[in-house]
Amino acid sequence: MEKFTGPVAQAGQCLLFLFRMLAGIRFSGVQVLTVLQQTYLIGARSLVIIMICGFFVGMVLSLQSINALEQFGASDQVSLLVGKSLFRELGPVLTALLFAGRAGTSITAEIGLMRATNQIEAMELMAIDPIQRIALPRFLAGVISVPLLTALFNALAILGSIVFSIGVMDLDSGIFWSKLQTGIYFEKDFLGGIYKSIVFGGTISLIAVYFGYSAKPTGSGVGTATTNTVVLSSVLVLIFDFIMTSFLT
Amino acid sequence: MNDLPTSRLDSIPPVIRIRDLVFRRGRKTILDGINMEIPRGSIVAFMGPSGAGKTTILRLISGQLRPDEGTVEVNGQLISSMSDRELHHFRRNFGVLLQDGALFTDLTVFENIATPVREHTDLPEPLIRRLVMSKLSAVGLGGIEERMPHELSGGMARRVAFARAVVLDPDIMLYDEPMTGLDPIAVSTIRTLMRETNDALGLTSLVVTHNVFQMSKLVDYCYIIASAKIAGEGPPQALGSSTDPGVDQFMNGKVEGPIPFHYQSPGAPWGLLD
Numbered sequence: 001m002e003k004f005t006g007p008v009a010q011a012g013q014c015l016l017f018l019f020r021m022l023a024g025i026r027f028s029g030v031q032v033l034t035v036l037q038q039t040y041l042i043g044a045r046s047l048v049i050i051m052i053c054g055f056f057v058g059m060v061l062s063l064q065s066i067n068a069l070e071q072f073g074a075s076d077q078v079s080l081l082v083g084k085s086l087f088r089e090l091g092p093v094l095t096a097l098l099f100a101g102r103a104g105t106s107i108t109a110e111i112g113l114m115r116a117t118n119q120i121e122a123m124e125l126m127a128i129d130p131i132q133r134i135a136l137p138r139f140l141a142g143v144i145s146v147p148l149l150t151a152l153f154n155a156l157a158i159l160g161s162i163v164f165s166i167g168v169m170d171l172d173s174g175i176f177w178s179k180l181q182t183g184i185y186f187e188k189d190f191l192g193g194i195y196k197s198i199v200f201g202g203t204i205s206l207i208a209v210y211f212g213y214s215a216k217p218t219g220s221g222v223g224t225a226t227t228n229t230v231v232l233s234s235v236l237v238l239i240f241d242f243i244m245t246s247f248l249t
Numbered sequence: 250m251n252d253l254p255t256s257r258l259d260s261i262p263p264v265i266r267i268r269d270l271v272f273r274r275g276r277k278t279i280l281d282g283i284n285m286e287i288p289r290g291s292i293v294a295f296m297g298p299s300g301a302g303k304t305t306i307l308r309l310i311s312g313q314l315r316p317d318e319g320t321v322e323v324n325g326q327l328i329s330s331m332s333d334r335e336l337h338h339f340r341r342n343f344g345v346l347l348q349d350g351a352l353f354t355d356l357t358v359f360e361n362i363a364t365p366v367r368e369h370t371d372l373p374e375p376l377i378r379r380l381v382m383s384k385l386s387a388v389g390l391g392g393i394e395e396r397m398p399h400e401l402s403g404g405m406a407r408r409v410a411f412a413r414a415v416v417l418d419p420d421i422m423l424y425d426e427p428m429t430g431l432d433p434i435a436v437s438t439i440r441t442l443m444r445e446t447n448d449a450l451g452l453t454s455l456v457v458t459h460n461v462f463q464m465s466k467l468v469d470y471c472y473i474i475a476s477a478k479i480a481g482e483g484p485p486q487a488l489g490s491s492t493d494p495g496v497d498q499f500m501n502g503k504v505e506g507p508i509p510f511h512y513q514s515p516g517a518p519w520g521l522l523d
Contacts (some may be wrong), residue, residue: 030367114354122351125311125423126365127340133368 014210017131021139021209024132034137035144042103042138043145047152049102050095054153057094058160061085066169075169079176080183082161087189091154093241096200099146100233104208107138108229111212112222120213135209142205143198150197192248199240204233264289264421264453265310270319272305279305281477283319292447292454294464297474297499303457306474307423310455311343312336324420341369344419344452348426350410352398358385359394362413369417384412388442404435411439415446422447422454428463436460440467461500465489473499 025031061082069075111134114120123130158180165171184190208229215225263286270283279302287293295303308314309321312328321328324342331339352361362381366372372380385391388408398406407427414422424443428436440463447454458464464471465485473481473488473496481488481496488496498506 117354118347118349118351119353121313122345122347122353124313125340125343125345125347126368127337128364128368129337 013214014206017135017210017213018206020131021136024129024136025140026132031132031137034133035140038137038141039144042107042141043149046099046102046145046149049098050149050153051156053094053098054091054156055160055163057090057153058082058086058157058162059164061090061157062161062164062169066165066171076171076175077179078165078171079161079180082165083158083180083184084189086154086157087184087193089193089241089245091157092150092193092196092200093237095150095153095197096146096204096237097234099142099149099201100204100208100230100237103142103145104204104229104233105226107142107205107208108212108215108226109222111135111138111209112215112217112225115213115215116217116219116222118217131213135213139202139205139209142208143201146201146204147194147197150193154193188248195248196241196244199244200237203236203240204229207233207236262289263287264324265455266320266322267306267310268320268322270306270309270321271317272302272309272314273317278477280309280316280474283474283479285472285479285482287453287455288470289453290447290451291469292443292456292467294456294458294468294471295474296458296461296464296471297480301474302477303474304425307425307455307457311340311345311423341417342420343423344414344417344421345423346407346410346414346425346427348429350398350406352401352406352410352413354398356398357394358390358396358398358401358409361398361409362416365413365417380416381412384416385409387446388412389438404431404438407431407435407439408442411442411446415450415452418450420453422452424454424456424458426457426459428458428460436463443467461502475499 062078065078065081066075069077069081111120114130114134120130120134123133162173162176166173166176211225211229211232215221265285265287267283267285270280271278272280283306295306297303305314309316310323310328312331316329319329323339326339328336328339352358353364356364359378359381362384363377366377366380370377382391382394385394388411390405390408390412393401393405393409398409401409411427422443427439427443431439443454443456444467446452456464456468468485471482471485471488472479475495480499481491481493483491488500491497491500494506497503
């Protein structure tokens with residue numbers, strides 16, 4: 001029974017943690033500055049991995065799509081297939097998974113180490129709320145960063161698709177762009193992906209800060225917390241992806 | 250300072266009053282019926298063997314832990330029955346120096362000391378700078394404000410943490426083993442800072458320490474905690490010449506005596522006493 005009630009209780013604790021964080025939003029100058037700093041540390045420093053992965057995802061997606069479409073003489077539809085796949089699914093999901101692995105673990109480890117070195121205790125004793133000071137800026141930075149990174153991932157993936165489809169496979173560039181422009185809808189495809197990425201960003205950031213804050217103050221405790229962050233974030237991203245796709249389509 | 254006669258301490262109103270304090274962790278009783286009064290302006294030490302509950306008392310006074318029975322009163326207010334919100338505000342009266350300093354590793358020395366000032370005041374930046382630099386100079390570390398904590402030695406980090414703890418001129422200072430791991434010069438420096446700051450600012454200081462020698466040079470009064478009770482109390486000189494077996498065992502570092510060495514009774518793990 002405890003195997004069931006344990007995770008349920010922890011989910012409840014996590015939600016309470018979210019409410020405590022949101023209750024600490026002040027829109028003060030210090031808070032805005034801290035959120036911007038964290039957005040740089042969490043988001044901007046993830047740019048390289050997102051851009052590289054986006055580019056190669058675009059290339060491999062084009063490769064696979066052309067191979068499949070050629071059987072039906074429809075290889076000129078590659079930009080439509082790549083665009084639909086990217087904007088609706090692959091862009092938000094892959095960006096989220098990369099973010100969980102790179103930034104999520106970093107957040108958990110950082111906060112976990114703060115707890116292990118008594119920095120969080122020191123803050124509490126200075127009458128500084130560590131949830132408002134440490135957890136909230138990182139959570140908000142994640143919610144801001146993931147949609148922006150998703151848009152950049154999509155852009156680089158389209159670029160990769162261009163390089164392979166037009167540059168390597170010699171498809172007509174006019175057909176490529178016209179299919180992409182007429183087949184991709186702003187609200188259904190592009191915005192749908194952005195809505196998903198906002199939810200994914202919030203989920204990953206919440207899990208990362210919660211596990212870091214509640215990590216046992218030992219080496220193995222912090223290690224376990226970072227592993228749990230990436231595993232649980234990844235699973236929840238895929239579950240929420242299905243749920244949101246059901247509502248958006 | 251540590252020649253303060255007991256009668257003078259008795260005449261000073263207590264800033265901290267602990268009554269019939271009981272604290273348990275699981276089935277083990279850590280503190281059992283502790284009573285003490287800490288006079289304003291004094292430096293009081295809590296000493297005793299490891300695991301005796303010295304740091305636990307500090308945590309009960311700062312409100313990090315709640316007692317199972319009894320009361321903890323600070324400046325006339327019952328800490329033990331405050332809500333989390335009330336406690337959060339009340340902690341502005343405390344300055345705390347933790348054992349390892351607990352500096353914020355992602356901030357410079359300047360920003361570490363400025364953090365409580367920015368958080369609790371609306372002072373303009375030039376004033377914050379002046380305040381931080383004055384505290385840094387007071388601990389003898391002017392000029393290192395742009396360094397990161399990992400670039401500091403243990404003694405320097407402890408002094409920066411000290412400056413951070415006193416930057417808002419608190420009423421009460423809590424020190425958790427402030428001299429552990431420091432060289433003799435750093436120990437003397439910290440000890441001098443503690444005494445001079447306490448007297449200059451009119452603070453009340455509580456110190457958890459193992460260092461009997463340093464304690465005797467610093468504090469006005471001492472409590473020895475052992476076996477969940479107060480095994481002895483008094484000014485350092487009185488404790489040093491006490492004939493009480495428990496006090497004598499601790500003050501002179503003797504293995505044999507009423508303060509037990511074993512955490513459990515020998516043989517208990519093997520069920521030999523069942």
